[in-house]
Amino acid sequence: MTDLIAARTRVAPSPTGDPHVGTAFMALFDLAWARKTGGQFVLRIEDTDQARLVVGSEEQIYESLAWLGLQPDEGPHVGGEHGPYRQSERLTTYRPYVEQLIEAGHAYYCWCSSERLAELRKEQERSKASVTGYDRLCHGMTREQRAEMAGFSETPVVRMLIPDDVPLTFDDIVRGEVKAPRPDDQVILKADGFPTYHMAVVVDDHLMGINTVVRGEEWISSTPKHILLYQWLGWDLPKFAHMPLLRNTDKSKISKRKNPAARLMWFKEEGYLPEAVRNFLQLLGYAGDDEQEVKSFEQFVEEFDWAKVNTVGPIFDLQKLDWLNGHYIRSLSPEELADRIIAFEEAHWTPSEAQVEVLHRAVPIIQERLKLLKDALPQLDYLFVSDADLTLDDDSVAALADNAAEVLDAAIEVAESVDFATDAIQAGLKERIVEGMGIKPKFAFAPIRVAISGRRVSPPLFESMEILGRESSLTRLRDLRSRLG
Numbered sequence: 001m002t003d004l005i006a007a008r009t010r011v012a013p014s015p016t017g018d019p020h021v022g023t024a025f026m027a028l029f030d031l032a033w034a035r036k037t038g039g040q041f042v043l044r045i046e047d048t049d050q051a052r053l054v055v056g057s058e059e060q061i062y063e064s065l066a067w068l069g070l071q072p073d074e075g076p077h078v079g080g081e082h083g084p085y086r087q088s089e090r091l092t093t094y095r096p097y098v099e100q101l102i103e104a105g106h107a108y109y110c111w112c113s114s115e116r117l118a119e120l121r122k123e124q125e126r127s128k129a130s131v132t133g134y135d136r137l138c139h140g141m142t143r144e145q146r147a148e149m150a151g152f153s154e155t156p157v158v159r160m161l162i163p164d165d166v167p168l169t170f171d172d173i174v175r176g177e178v179k180a181p182r183p184d185d186q187v188i189l190k191a192d193g194f195p196t197y198h199m200a201v202v203v204d205d206h207l208m209g210i211n212t213v214v215r216g217e218e219w220i221s222s223t224p225k226h227i228l229l230y231q232w233l234g235w236d237l238p239k240f241a242h243m244p245l246l247r248n249t250d251k252s253k254i255s256k257r258k259n260p261a262a263r264l265m266w267f268k269e270e271g272y273l274p275e276a277v278r279n280f281l282q283l284l285g286y287a288g289d290d291e292q293e294v295k296s297f298e299q300f301v302e303e304f305d306w307a308k309v310n311t312v313g314p315i316f317d318l319q320k321l322d323w324l325n326g327h328y329i330r331s332l333s334p335e336e337l338a339d340r341i342i343a344f345e346e347a348h349w350t351p352s353e354a355q356v357e358v359l360h361r362a363v364p365i366i367q368e369r370l371k372l373l374k375d376a377l378p379q380l381d382y383l384f385v386s387d388a389d390l391t392l393d394d395d396s397v398a399a400l401a402d403n404a405a406e407v408l409d410a411a412i413e414v415a416e417s418v419d420f421a422t423d424a425i426q427a428g429l430k431e432r433i434v435e436g437m438g439i440k441p442k443f444a445f446a447p448i449r450v451a452i453s454g455r456r457v458s459p460p461l462f463e464s465m466e467i468l469g470r471e472s473s474l475t476r477l478r479d480l481r482s483r484l485g
């Protein structure tokens with residue numbers, strides 16, 4: 001570890017909607033590498049595309065990263081020495097670098113109107129031109145010269161002058177040598193005076209001391225442009241790690257339109273535990289030759305190795321996530337699980353003290369099989385309604401055997417006299433109904449279950465009766481009994 005250079009990594013999402021799961025995926029690897037090398041992980045908000053901004057999106061980014069335990073060391077909400085960390089607050093920073101590039105002849109003004117550019121593109125498509133992209137009409141012209149020609153726009157953009165010998169390969173710490181296509185004369189400053197992503201990302205990464213750029217593979221084709229900018233500005237290159245795109249089970253790229261799991265908040269809404277989601281993302285990132293699937297973040301950091309990163313689009317397999325979630329749910333203490341359920345339901349359930357106590361007593365009976373936090377309360381709903389408000393599922397009542405009334409009479413007698421604890425309730429009912437009346441357990445307990453929980457399938461019955469207590473259990477048994485006539 002001593003020979004590792006402290007990495008400064010960053011995740012740089014654009015606040016254009018609900019945070020994407022890919023942001024957490026990058027942040028996880030950023031943070032792990034920063035921790036492994038004793039460096040820092042930075043959050044930068046890339047909000048230069050003002051038309052696409054969505055209110056609240058930035059807060060959701062903070063919230064979801066915090067939820068996953070992937071808090072940045074520096075960022076707009078936590079501060080740091082390299083701020084501001086929001087690109088819209090750095091607009092004056094970029095301009096001098098753009099000027100410097102223009103003066104050095106690496107960049108030029110372009111006054112071509114969007115109509116002309118669209119026409120040019122159409123023409124290139126029509127003629128199946130071998131060279132596509134901007135035709136450099138404005139290069140070497142003054143504003144006055146250009147203004148006399150057609151397709152002139154008052155407000156120019158600034159473009160990079162991509163040289164013929166632009167290096168098209170670069171070294172990637174995940175992929176080794178990577179080849180990228182020849183870039184077009186990329187716009188670096190837009191007509192509204194805002195830098196494009198390409199300009200801003202290079203300037204910011206440099207000024208923020210980022211030495212390891214971890215990002216999605218969709219940026220591979222942009223990297224030669226970024227490398228040119230670094231070179232022109234006389235700056236050291238960072239290391240690049242292009243992570244694979246996460247894919248749906250049909251191998252298509254994971255998108256918010258097609259897959260709800262592309263939205264980071266979805267995991268929270270569904271009742272996944274953050275530790276399960278984080279573990280799942282760790283697994284997705286690696287090629288999967290490791291037998292040990294359950295791993296803490298600390299262990300992930302300890303064993304961190306870029307060479308293990310899976311470059312062929314990892315498949316987003318929710319069954320694996322469900323399994324992991326079940327595992328993490330079982331590893332919680334019942335008290336912790338109860339607290340998580342309460343926190344999960346926060347928006348629409350404010351339990352009384354008595355209800356909190358019921359929940360604490362009930363959690364152990366569902367913990368073993370619970371997959372998602374959202375299923376907990378619906379499974380236990382019968383413990384939180386008054387006896388009078390318990391609704392009996394009509395189908396479950398209709399499906400009861402003919403001897404249900406008899407069974408309930410016996411159960412009422414047992415419940416009146418037995419010591420009211422799980423084992424004693426079970427033993428008493430069994431002795432009286434299964435052994436005494438010769439009724440198979442399946443029929444013996446179905447009416448009792450329907451009376452107590454309102455339905456045929458419920459969490460464990462005798463435990464439920466103990467939690468409800470003798471009075472409430474008796475009331476429920478008598479209610480169903482009287483309904484059966």
Ligand code: GLU
Binds near residue numbers: 011012046197215216
């Ligand atoms: N703002 C870019 C995005 O939203 C960041 C890409 C990068 O990490 O360089 O994906």
